[in-house]
Amino acid sequence: xxxxxxxxxAQKAASRAVHIGVVASGDLEILLEPPAVxxxxxxxxxxxxxxxxxxxxxxxxxxxxxxxxxxxxxRWELNDFGATPGVVNLRLRQxxxxxxxxxxxx
Amino acid sequence: xxxxxxxxxxxWQELLVRRSFIELDALGRAAALLDPGSLxxxxxxxDRLESPWLVPQGITxxxxxxxxxxRGTVDGRPVVIASIEQGFQGGGTGEVSGAKISQAxxxxxxxxxxxxxxxxxxxxxxxxxxLQEANLGLNAVAEICSAVLDLRPLAPVIGIxxxxxxxxGGMSIAAGLCTWLIVTPQARIGLNGPAVIEQEGGxxxxxxxxxxxxxxxxxxxxxxxxxxxxxxxxxDADLLRAAxxxxxxxxxxxxxxxxxxxxxxxxxxxxTLDPATPLDPRDLRTLWGRHYEPVPAALPGSPASDHxxxxxxxxxxxTWLHALSGDLVPEPMIPSVLSATTNTARYLAVVPDPDNRFxxxxxxxxxxxxxxxxxxxxxxxxxxxKDAQHKRAIIAVVDLPSQAYGRYEEIAGLHQAMAAxxxxxxxxxIAGHPIVAVVVxxxxxxGFLTHGLQANQILALDDPGVEIHAMHKAAxxxxxLRTVDQLDDLAKTIAPLSYRxxxxxxxxxxxGLLNVGNADAPTAHDVETVGTxxxxxxxxxxxxxxxLSNRLDSDAAVTTRHASRAVRDLLARQxxxxx
Numbered sequence: 113x114x115x116x117x118x119x120x121x122a123q124k125a126a127s128r129a130v131h132i133g134v135v136a137s138g139d140l141e142i143l144l145e146p147p148a149v150x151x152x153x154x155x156x157x158x159x160x161x162x163x164x165x166x167x168x169x170x171x172x173x174x175x176x177x178x179x180x181x182x183x184x185x186x187r188w189e190l191n192d193f194g195a196t197p198g199v200v201n202l203r204l205r206q207x208x209x210x211x212x213x214x215x216x217x218x
Numbered sequence: 219x220x221x222x223x224x225x226x227x228x229x230w231q232e233l234l235v236r237r238s239f240i241e242l243d244a245l246g247r248a249a250a251l252l253d254p255g256s257l258x259x260x261x262x263x264x265d266r267l268e269s270p271w272l273v274p275q276g277i278t279x280x281x282x283x284x285x286x287x288x289r290g291t292v293d294g295r296p297v298v299i300a301s302i303e304q305g306f307q308g309g310g311t312g313e314v315s316g317a318k319i320s321q322a323x324x325x326x327x328x329x330x331x332x333x334x335x336x337x338x339x340x341x342x343x344x345x346x347x348x349l350q351e352a353n354l355g356l357n358a359v360a361e362i363c364s365a366v367l368d369l370r371p372l373a374p375v376i377g378i379x380x381x382x383x384x385x386x387g388g389m390s391i392a393a394g395l396c397t398w399l400i401v402t403p404q405a406r407i408g409l410n411g412p413a414v415i416e417q418e419g420g421x422x423x424x425x426x427x428x429x430x431x432x433x434x435x436x437x438x439x440x441x442x443x444x445x446x447x448x449x450x451x452x453x454d455a456d457l458l459r460a461a462x463x464x465x466x467x468x469x470x471x472x473x474x475x476x477x478x479x480x481x482x483x484x485x486x487x488x489x490t491l492d493p494a495t496p497l498d499p500r501d502l503r504t505l506w507g508r509h510y511e512p513v514p515a516a517l518p519g520s521p522a523s524d525h526x527x528x529x530x531x532x533x534x535x536x537t538w539l540h541a542l543s544g545d546l547v548p549e550p551m552i553p554s555v556l557s558a559t560t561n562t563a564r565y566l567a568v569v570p571d572p573d574n575r576f577x578x579x580x581x582x583x584x585x586x587x588x589x590x591x592x593x594x595x596x597x598x599x600x601x602x603x604k605d606a607q608h609k610r611a612i613i614a615v616v617d618l619p620s621q622a623y624g625r626y627e628e629i630a631g632l633h634q635a636m637a638a639x640x641x642x643x644x645x646x647x648i649a650g651h652p653i654v655a656v657v658v659x660x661x662x663x664x665g666f667l668t669h670g671l672q673a674n675q676i677l678a679l680d681d682p683g684v685e686i687h688a689m690h691k692a693a694x695x696x697x698x699l700r701t702v703d704q705l706d707d708l709a710k711t712i713a714p715l716s717y718r719x720x721x722x723x724x725x726x727x728x729x730g731l732l733n734v735g736n737a738d739a740p741t742a743h744d745v746e747t748v749g750t751x752x753x754x755x756x757x758x759x760x761x762x763x764x765x766l767s768n769r770l771d772s773d774a775a776v777t778t779r780h781a782s783r784a785v786r787d788l789l790a791r792q793x794x795x796x797x
Binding site: 136137139162 | 243244262263264273276278279280281284305306
């Protein structure tokens with residue numbers, strides 16, 4: 113298992129906590145929480161725990177691309193059990209949409 | 219298409235609008251059963267009660283440890299649901315996920331006692347004990363079984379096995395204890411999974427690639443058709459909810475009518491089986507039938523072990539039973555289950571029987587007939603002491619290699635037989651009989667769940683030959699994809715993985731580690747040491763709780779089982795909040 117930490121710039125903050133997915137084979141779970149009081153309100157803070165070691169660069173690229181398009185500030189925790197980049201992207205979108213849904217139509 | 223098994227009971231129109239239950243995750247399943255809008259998750263992912271044992275082994279944990287506890291109502295009645303996520307670690311029971319289930323059941327029992335009957339629904343999707351948390355998972359299963367039995371007289375405990383993982387391992391004993399058990403055609407229920415039986419007994423014993431065989435033995439339809447499940451429902455969320463509503467409205471079962479209490483049925487059914495004669499599992503549907511009632515006696519030439527009359531093998535179990543009971547001549551319940559009864563206690567041990575007709579149980583494993591005999595021995599004592607103020611103690615002398623890994627055992631429903639002995643030990647404990655387990659040799663896996671782990675007090679000899687674990691080392695290594703050396707290395711830092719009894723003693727449920735000079739051939743001094751320790755344990759059991767709460771309150775538990783204690787405290791805090 114490898115733990116990876118990333119930080120990306122963001123604009124809007126997630127307004128509610130969201131839990132998506134399962135730590136199942138080829139899948140991952142995401143816990144997204146709005147920035148805490150002492151967190152910078154304009155940063156995406158990501159912690160990835162992945163069962164597959166050595167994919168740091170791919171994780172960075174997948175996450176960077178996603179958060180460039182969806183700059184949603186908050187604490188993102190990803191618990192991964194060998195999800196492919198496509199599945200990771202899908203789960204990230206699910207989480208961001210669910211977090212935005214509470215705000216009403218985008 | 220309407221008559222194919224997968225869609226039993228559904229027209230094609232119904233099939234098209236059907237909402238699959240199996241395709242839902244653990245939370246989705248709980249939500250599908252509860253009244254809309256009533257669901258409240260306790261100890262959820264943001265409480266981050268993840269397993270403390272997985273990260274040090276390099277395994278990604280899940281924030282809620284793969285078990286959803288949800289409160290809500292079903293048809294207006296208060297219910298708590300424990301839904302196991304089959305995707306995470308195969309639904310394996312770990313320290314945290316197990317504690318979540320047992321503590322939720324205990325809280326439901328407390329509410330029921332206080333005048334608000336609170337039913338429980340357990341969604342079993344599990345491969346059994348999570349081997350990465352071995353001894354803590356095994357104990358968690360014992361605590362779940364005990365909690366099911368605590369709640370069952372007060373409010374119904376409904377089990378659902380929907381699939382696709384099914385229910386295997388010790389958790390199937392809990393399924394066998396439920397008030398009402400609902401299955402789908404996709405469900406499987408067994409004690410030992412097909413792959414484990416093949417690994418332990420070879421491909422002739424069980425070909426785990428033969429799916430038709432697996433479903434013929436373990437499948438939901440088979441278990442329903444042979445009376446080991448109460449309701450067979452297609453994979454449809456609405457139909458399953460309707461089945462749960464019916465089961466909750468039916469309330470608790472009459473005392474003595476639970477499947478795990480019906481030793482008469484179990485005995486009559488087992489008497490019809492002889493592994494020497496080939497049996498098509500489907501024949502059991504006519505031989506036993508759908509109702510869990512006694513079946514006619516076996517035909518002439520009925521199965522009985524063909525005893526060669528040779529000397530029984532000398533094992534620690536036999537030796538210590540003999541020594542501790544003051545050299546009484548033990549009375550065999552069956553050749554593999556010995557009982558010795560003094561004025562103060564009944565001593566029980568499972569021993570090898572080389573002539574056992576269930577050939578997979580010849581080396582002292584706990585199989586179907588051993589489970590029944592243990593249950594009978596315990597129930598007999600409860601009956602004998604029914605009117606006595608001072609209930610005699612039950613001393614489980616434990617030396618068993620495992621439960622029996624066999625095809626015949628699964629056909630016969632080993633999980634249900636083991637539920638009978640688990641139920642009996644629990645009943646004795648609740649009735650006030652002090653139960654003390656003394657581990658003198660190996661105490662592995664389901665065997666220990668059936669004979670030992672329901673005790674008030676657990677003692678073990680501090681001896682290299684004493685081994686307590688969820689599975690023997692070679693198998694545990696294979697299943698967790700490690701070498702035996704890797705497993706040994708990990709066990710140095712991860713206490714529940716260790717095979718050393720000194721490490722097991724640190725987990726919180728050891729009530730005494732006893733030094734003896736010779737564990738194989740005990741000296742008079744050794745026997746006195748152990749006898750005194752048993753007498754002390756009996757006294758502690760008499761003055762202590764009749765439930766298993768001392769396993770969470772011991773000094774060792776405070777250190778080692780801090781995650782279980784955190785689960786207990788958090789669930790208690792959240793149980794009534796927002797109400």
